[in-house]
Amino acid sequence: MKSPKFAFVIVSKRINTRMILDNRGQLENPLPGTVIDDVITLPERYDFFLVSQSINEGTVSPTSFNIIEDSSGLKTDHMQRLAYKLCHMYYNWQGTIRVPAPCMFAHKLAYMTGEITNGPPHHDLVDRLWYL
Incomplete structure (x- = not known):
């Protein structure tokens, strides 16, 4: 029997x-779907940054993905595309x-x-507990 495929990702x-894109001297936000997985990431980790949205004001803030365990067999590029498509x-x-x-x-x-669990229990539940 095969063991299941598994990926543990911290988002x-x-x-x-x-992230800021220098487009010939003009600073812009990166386009949605931009993945940064080199230079600013740690070489000993399997991690990347993903820009999934476009914004009109300010500087875009990417999402960090840190893959702790991966037995899925997906290539790095496929894992990054899957993360973007799930957005x-x-x-x-x-x-x-x-x-x-x-x-x-x-x-x-x-x-x-x-x-639900931090509030008081429903009155029907309390009444039924007395019968048990």
Whole structure:
């Protein structure tokens, strides 16, 4: 029996790194889909930065991807493309989002679970506990 394919990726959006493109002396934000995986990344790590959105004001802030474990067999380029394409898959927004959709879904699920479990139990649950 084959073991399942697996990739453990840490996605960080709250980073201080900013990207600026020098286009013949004119400074611009990089285009959406820009991947930086050389020079500013650590050579001993499997990591990259991804610019998934375009912005109108200010300097774009990329998302950091750090692959801790990868037995998926995907090439580096394919992993980067998958990350960018998953930024288009969030059902609640027409354009791209800053992090891949599975990260947004996990965040939303954790928030909703916290809202429910941190509040008082429903009165039907409390009444049923007395009968047990």
